[in-house]
Amino acid sequence: MKIFNRIAHRMVSRLPSFLLFLCFSCNVYAQAKGDLHLAITLEPSVLNPAINAATTIQKITYQNIFEGLTQIDENNQVKPSLANHWNVDKSGLLYTFTLQKNVFFHDRTQLTSTIVKxxxxxxxxxxxxxxxxxxFSNIEQIMxxxxxxxxxxxxxSDGNFLYNLGLPNAVIQHPKSWSTNAIKPVGTGPYRFTEWKRGEYISLVANHYYWGKLARIKNIKIDFSPTRSEVVSHLADGLLDGYSSMTEVGFLDSLFAIRQDYVLKMGDTSGEVIIAMNHANEMLASLEVRRAINMAINKKEIADTPNFITGAEIGSHYSPNDIAYLDLTQAYxxxxxxAKTLLxxxxxxxxxxxxxxxxxSYAQYISLHVxxxxxxxGISVKIETVSWQEWLNRVxxxxxxxxxxxxxxxxxxxDIYARDDYYFNYKSRDYKNIIGQLNRTLDPTLREPLLKQAQKKLSDDAVNVFLFMLPKVGVWHKDLRGYWLNDPIPAMIFSQMYWQK
Structure with a gap:
């Protein structure tokens, strides 16, 4: 696990050797009813991952409400989902999927190949x-x-095709619900959507007609808590059973000082934290300026921010946990x-x-440092703090x-760096050629050097400032099991969770 262990150790070492008191009432009540009460800091604007990239949508809906032909597990491996198996011909161009039988959407419509198409x-x-x-620009025909x-x-051919089909945005939806999935999602998953009270919570209930293994926890309630301090306050009062995205450790001292029914779990995500630069800006279009900005950013100082956790340092848009990782952390x-000389x-x-x-919070902390x-x-920076929807619209x-x-x-x-219309406005024919070769290469041994070339090109061009991997720091009730320690993709798979008796 590539987390800054010294920071984690510093945090845990501050925990008291004895506890002042214990409060179980709310959590015991939740367990007795088979309920799960969690919190998310950012409320999504919609609940349809097929039209919006927000990670909070994915965490709420992926493999809970919506499912894809394949799915990604905690180890970042492709597994069957709505397709129970598949075959690929020798050319690597023709995929035949066999669907699970007796799969029904939450409105009782049966899943068929026609609906998937x-x-x-x-x-x-x-x-x-x-x-x-x-x-999926290489899909030529669906039959x-x-x-x-x-x-x-x-x-x-595309070596990532099956993986991409398992991503949270590639879920299968029925045409009848396309117009309403944003506010009332209807899928095939182990949980049904029941209520969304704007600004407060979303609730789900176990789908008793689910085609696979039934969920062990019946009711899910997800609160929207705008600040980490509010989350910790609710945890301290026993109102929550867990929170999966804690990036500020200072709040935890008071929590662990009064409760022993929570545990701290640390893991990794696949999230690259970057300072993105708009290459359409005349100043940022200059390679020398971008390299100077990279040299002016002191990553160690950011990582040493009190009560703030960062993941492993990176030098390109690639996780150290993935195959073919190239260490470019010393490039700038x-x-x-x-930096001034380059300018x-x-x-x-x-x-x-x-x-x-x-x-x-990570964006707020880092923006001030930047x-x-x-x-x-000599570069003046004005910070504008916006809502998540404003960020999506404006950036x-x-x-x-x-x-x-x-x-x-x-x-x-x-591949996002090879898109002409992506928000970085980075345009490189050489990089597109690398990604084009990568997309057409299935053999893992041949893909590895191409992956390294892509990482090196992004670093050489100083496309963005590549900072750290986003860590996963979870606070969970000690009797809850089945949650992911690592997040290779944004997900909270409720059907895998259960209360230990």
């Missing part, structure tokens, strides 16, 4: 809003073979003198930059920004 065609349509539509057999023909060592060579007038900061660090090389969609701090939580996403 419609869902996939909607995902890849030219007017699709699906955040990962470009991952219904029989009621439970589907065939997909690719224009070129912190050096203010060299001088750039010959570009220095103008103030606007940094759009989304709500997550502002202070770039000031030292992700309209590209109306100069800098932003964000965690890209999607695994295996080197």
């Amino acid at each position: 419609s869902s996939l065609e909607r995902m890849i349509a030219s007017n699709s809003l699906n955040p990962i539509r470009n991952k 219904v073979v029989s009621e439970h057999v589907l065939r997909i023909k690719l224009a070129w 060592p912190f050096n203010l003198f060299d 001088g060579k750039a010959g570009v007038p220095l103008k103030p930059l606007t940094l759009i900061a989304p709500p997550p 502002q202070q660090m770039l000031e030292k090389i 992700y969609q309209d590209k109306d920004y100069d800098l932003t701090v964000i965690a890209h939580t999607e695994s295996h996403d080197l």
